[in-house]
C-alpha cells in the first residue's frame with residue numbers, strides 16, 4: 001500500500017471503531033489491524049472521518065450590481081480544505097439570456113486547475129426557456145449535472161409558479177434534484193418598502209424584511225408544487241422553526257422533501273444584525289434567509305437530531321466588509337443593497353462539531369451523516385465519496401476532538417476580510433485533510449498544489465424507493 005493511517009478511531013455514519021486504513025492509488029483498499037505501507041500517518045488519539053462534503057458554496061459568482069465575491073475557486077477551495085473538506089459543490093449560475101451549456105463551460109474555465117478539493121457543480125436555472133427545458137437541461141443531466149437550484153425571490157433570479165412547475169417537470173423526467181431557495185418575493189418587497197418608508201434602513205432590518213413567515217409560505221408553496229408534479233426536492237438553507245414545520249408536515253404525508261440547514265442558523269441570531277448599535281457592522285451578518293431567534297435555533301437542533309435535516313452546509317457566499325464588498329455608499333442607504341451572503345466553508349465542520357458533538361447535542365455518527373455521507377447520497381456521489389469503505393476514494397479528515405481554540409479571522413484561509421464567527425470558542429478541529437490519498441491541508445494550512453478534479457455524479461438516492 002502507498003499509505004496507511006494507523007491507530008485512529010474510524011467514524012462513519014453508522015459506527016465508530018479502532019482500525020488502520022490502507023490506501024493504494026488514491027482509494028481505500030484495506031481496513032484492519034497492523035497494516036503496513038510505504039508511508040504511515042499516525043492517527044493515535046484522533047478521529048478518522050470521511051472528508052467533509054460542503055454541498056452548498058458560492059465561488060466566483062457574478063452579482064446583479066457587479067459586486068465581486070471574495071472567493072474564487074483557488075481561495076475558496078483552499079479555505080474548504082483547511083476546514084476539513086475534500087469535496088465542495090458550488091453553483092454555475094445562468095445569467096438570464098445565457099445558454100446553460102455555455103454557463104457551465106465558463107465555470108469550468110474558472111475552476112480547472114485551481115481547486116484544492118474535488119468539485120461538482122449544481123446549476124442555477126434563472127431562464128427556463130423552451131430551449132433550456134427541452135434540450136439543455138436534459139443533456140446536462142446526462143452529463144452528470146444532476147441538481148439545479150431555483151429561486152423564489154430576487155428580481156434577477158426569481159421564477160414564477162408556472163416556471164417552477166416547468167422546471168420540476170423536467171427534473172422528474174430526467175431524475176434530477178431541484179434545490180429550492182424558498183422565500184416569498186412579493187412579501188419581502190412589500191416589507192422592504194414599508195421599512196424604508198419608516199426610515200428603517202440599517203442592516204438590522206434585512207432580518208425583518210426577510211420574515212420567517214415569507215420563508216414558511218414559500219416553503220409550503222414549493223412543497224405543494226413538488227407534490228403536484230410528484231418530484232423530490234431539497235429545501236435549502238432552512239432558517240427556523242416555521243419553514244421546518246412545513247417540511248415535517250410534508251414528510252408526515254410521505255412526500256420526498258429533503259432539507260438543508262447551515263452554520264448561521266445555529267451560531268447566529270437576528271440580534272447579530274444589530275451590529276454595535278444598529279450600525280453598519282450588522283452588514284457582516286446579512287444573508288438570506290437571515291438568522292432567527294433562540295427558539296428557532298432550538299428547533300433547528302431538534303431537526304438536526306431527529307432527521308428532519310438531511311444535510312448541514314455552509315452556504316459560503318463571501319463578500320468583503322471593506323469598500324469592495326458589502327460596504328458601499330449605496331448599501332449605506334438601505335439594507336436592500338447589502339450583498340446577501342457570509343463566509344463559512346472553513347468553519348462549518350468545527351462549528352457543528354463543537355456546538356453539536358462536543359456539547360452533547362448530536363452523536364458523532366449524526367455529525368458524519370449530516371456533513372459527508374448524506375450530502376454524498378443526496379447528490380449522487382455515494383459511495384465514491386462520503387464513506388470509509390473498501391473501494392471508496394481515500395478522502396479522509398483526521399480530527400482532534402480535544403483541540404480547543406477560538407475562531408479567528410487571522411487564522412482563516414478564505415479571501416474574505418472577516419468571519420461572522422470571530423472569537424467563537426471551538427472544541428474539536430481538523431488537523432489533516434487527505435484527498436484521494438494526498439494530504440492537502442495540515443493544522444489549518446493548505447499544503448501542495450491544487451489537485452482537485454471535477455466529479456461526474458449519478459442519480460440522487462432521493463429517486464430510489466425507500
Ligand code: DUC
Pocket residue numbers: 058181237287288289315317340341
Ligand atoms: N442564497 C444562497 O443560497 N446564498 C446566498 C444568498 C442567497 O440568497
Ligand code: ZN
Pocket residue numbers: 181236237288
Ligand atoms: Zn439561496
Ligand code: ZN
Pocket residue numbers: 056057058315316317
Ligand atoms: Zn447559497
